[in-house]
Amino acid sequence: MVLNALLKAHPDLVVEAEALATRILDNAAWESIGDEVEHALRLLPLKALGARVGYHPGRGYTHECDAASEIVEETLAPYLDDITRRLALGMTASAHQTAAGVLAGLHACDGEHGGDSLLGYASEIQNYAYSVFALLKKHRAPLPAALYEVACPNWMHLYNG
Secondary structure (H helix, E strand, O other): OHHHHHHHHOHHHHHHHHHHHHHHHOOOOHHHHHHHHHHHHHOOOHHHHOOOOEEEOOOEEEOHHHHHHHHHHHHHHHHHHHHHHHHHOOOHHHHHHHHHHHHHHHHHOOOOOOOOOHHHHOOOHHHHHHHHHHHHHHOOOOOOHHHHHHHOHHHHHHOOO
């Protein structure tokens, strides 16, 4: 809101603000995004399941594995939205960096299924990679194989770009 008000008051800054925003958005590095995603996933508190597990009127019974999967999906949603936004702006390389980062973060958490963290209750971590693939496929912007292989080297069997 403040930025919009400022740009309305100073329309001569619109072009410069758009250029700056483009540079910031276009400066994504998959490694840092991967670290951010891994950190976000590993810090999901196990106690977050408490409010979601069990019987809920109008919804029925929610199993802890379903609740954990919902929480993981909600954690990944802003990153998927960011990929969509970058693709819509024609920033395919930046979207690929973000997608590779999400995949790298997921890959770093592989093997947590069955553990005693929230990720231990969620479905196999590689299953969440399919939402990234579906998003890129929808926009006809498959991730370059070389970037995919670097971001998540043991998951080449998932790749069908």
